[in-house]
Amino acid sequence: GAGVSQSPSNKVTEKGKDVELRCDPISGHTALYWYRQSLGQGLEFLIYFQGNSAPDKSGLPSDRFSAERTGGSVSTLTIQRTQQEDSAVYLCASSLARDSPQHFGDGTRLSIL
Amino acid sequence: DQQVKQNSPSLSVQEGRISILNCDYTNSMFDYFLWYKKYPAEGPTFLISISSIKDKNEDGRFTVFLNKSAKHLSLHIVPSQPGDSAVYFCAASVRGGATNKLIFGTGTLLAVQP
Numbered sequence: 001g002a003g004v005s006q007s008p009s010n011k012v013t014e015k016g017k018d019v020e021l022r023c024d025p026i027s028g029h030t031a032l033y034w035y036r037q038s039l040g041q042g043l044e045f046l047i048y049f050q051g052n053s054a055p056d057k058s059g060l061p062s063d064r065f066s067a068e069r070t071g072g073s074v075s076t077l078t079i080q081r082t083q084q085e086d087s088a089v090y091l092c093a094s095s096l097a098r099d100s101p102q103h104f105g106d107g108t109r110l111s112i113l
Numbered sequence: 114d115q116q117v118k119q120n121s122p123s124l125s126v127q128e129g130r131i132s133i134l135n136c137d138y139t140n141s142m143f144d145y146f147l148w149y150k151k152y153p154a155e156g157p158t159f160l161i162s163i164s165s166i167k168d169k170n171e172d173g174r175f176t177v178f179l180n181k182s183a184k185h186l187s188l189h190i191v192p193s194q195p196g197d198s199a200v201y202f203c204a205a206s207v208r209g210g211a212t213n214k215l216i217f218g219t220g221t222l223l224a225v226q227p
């Protein structure tokens with residue numbers, strides 16, 4: 001079956017622009033997570049959705065970052081007024097339930113010029 | 114403060130031999146541990162997990178061992194195959210917590226030599 005799908009796979013944009021990253025989770029998965037991996041770093045948690053609500057946003061690095069999830073399915077991570085330190089691979093994961101293994105997409109590689 | 118540590122950045126093993134990847138954690142609240150494998154330009158692929166109520170979990174060539182008193186877990190791959198060459202991430206979570214967010218180590222690059 002289809003895995004977690006993320007788009008775009010690569011995004012290059014100028015500093016100061018806004019970007020939107022999309023995640024299509026595995027069908028039926030109620031939990032959805034966003035992580036990012038900066039160069040030379042491990043994966044760091046950004047935000048967790050259960051259904052359409054986000055009970056844990058503790059990993060969002062600044063108020064320039066926001067995310068939403070609609071219909072209990074697709075999620076969008078938005079970064080406003082991008083900065084060079086936002087350059088990273090942004091990974092989405094979904095799981096059948098909150099305490100099930102998380103399955104990852106291939107990520108969006110974001111480069112801020 | 115890094116709560117999950119993988120102190121070996123890389124490991125090289127001969128095909129057919131055992132690969133042992135290690136992971137240490139500091140947070141005693143962690144009760145669920147996972148190993149992921151990652152190829153370049155791909156997302157992490159779930160391999161195997163273990164709950165803190167167990168000390169061993171096995172799935173084919175992969176076995177994870179958990180030593181709670183030492184706050185240490187390891188992944189054994191036997192026999193190792195060239196296709197196992199990848200970066201391996203250890204991750205931990207508080208399963209009974211509000212989110213089950215994963216805390217990752219920085220990864221170990223495994224190279225299996227033919």
